[in-house]
Amino acid sequence: MIRATVYSAAGGVETYDDLLGAREADGTTWVRVTDADRDELDRAAEAFDIHPLVVEDVVNDVRPKTEPFGGYTFCLVKDAELRRGEQTFDEEVDANPVGVCIGRDWVVTLATERVVAVDRIWDAVERGDERLLQRGPDFTAYRVLDVVVDEYFDVLDGVETNIERIEDAVLESTGIETLEAINTVRRDLLAFRKLAWPTREALSVLARGDVDQVAAETEKYYRDVYEDLVQVVDLVETYRDLARGARDIYLNTVSQSTNEVMKVLTVIATLFLPLTFVAGVYGMNFERMPELGWQNGYYAVMLGMALLAVVMLAYFRRQRYL
Template structure:
């Protein structure tokens, strides 16, 4: 779906013909949502957009900013959580938005539907004064700003996952807990791949390097840049928390294993002398003057059993006193 809006201080007009919208007086904004190859080519032909820039939108390249003779090209990424059977099955999905900022026009292209851009469009059509008295660089800023705001929402969901993991590692050593930790780490890695390039792309606009960015609009891009710096810092902090949760989990598993091994070692140690006793008395050599005399003793068997029980109890008491068990 492609829409063309032309707005100025007095009015907002929607056009069906792209060429007519481009030639109209005021700021022209053309937005192509869920655009296929043919629709992108149609918009590119009208505004003389470079084929390589269009290919970057189609191929979903990393976020970046490039300057051309007549316009500035910006790629940012829409970020969403793709649902799974559980919270930790979700994955971060990203879709490109190509923004072309001209002297008196702005074009936005995306192969998917974007609610964030639709909110900006509704603000323009409703006659928001912030748009009507500014140029295309401000419209591009609002698009990028809404995309970055979604990053905060996404990071809040990841933060909830981290808190759930931190609660789980102190109470459970199940393998599912480790899988949840690894899932959160993958989410953070995917999010980092979104935030870092976006920060670099917006940084170019915040410095006012492209000639299409007006001086009074640079402060808005600097605000978005500050948000992205905050997002990157939070991402690094959350990665440290996820790594710490994994270390706690591994230490908990190791401690649990040590406790089990300690109990098994105590049991084995108690049975070592008992095994020695039954081994010695199991050597029943007949017709020899060196046979053990107690073998023919009437109470020999119960005496040996009582002796073994006493040895076991003494060793068990010693281990308990030394806090081995």
């Protein structure tokens, strides 16, 4: 799916079917390639002399980066979404690569899937957003990247909600489902960390004025996106600490539960230890044992064993072993 539009403050917005004609038109040219196959990506790249390695990076889903080429700058970021399953804690961070090529008077966005951020800014251009129409392609690229990064906060909000649920579940249950939920959140945070860190480095290149295609007055907008990414990285590290804390609480709860069981079993074994000794003594096959000839010997031994058990049980309760 390839669409091309040319816009400016004076000429408004005009749609083109011919990519070469759109490139030569006056104003800012934006070519949006979304939900596309390899042939469509190659066709757009050929029309704007974009290096084939750019298409390779978008298709092969490499790590985010910013790379300057002759006449344009290529920035690869990833659109992220927290995709939920049927279960409460069944979720996964779904990331789709988005390539943004910024030229002198054109911008090309490349994606193999539908990208919400690109669609939102495209709709704003079609509605005649004055800020977009009055500024160049570097500002359009900034708006796309800004929306992509804003969606990261939505993902982290979902992760935070799950961590809060897990913390409540840890205190109520030590089932295997709780441990699986903790591992799921930790896995999501690890995947998101691998996405956020290189994205921050990629945006820093655009924010510090190293790119010719980004005007000086637009750099402050990229710096704002970079600062948002710094906050995203900090939140990821904070939530990873919370997930580790939830795992530690879970393990401590399981250990405490096991200790309680072992304590009860130990008390029971200790109660039967002297009783077993008495039963063993009177179970010896000696002919001359005075108590064996006593008429009430059996009842006396049983009563003595019961009293011994009661005394020991009272002692254990007094010492708070039970």
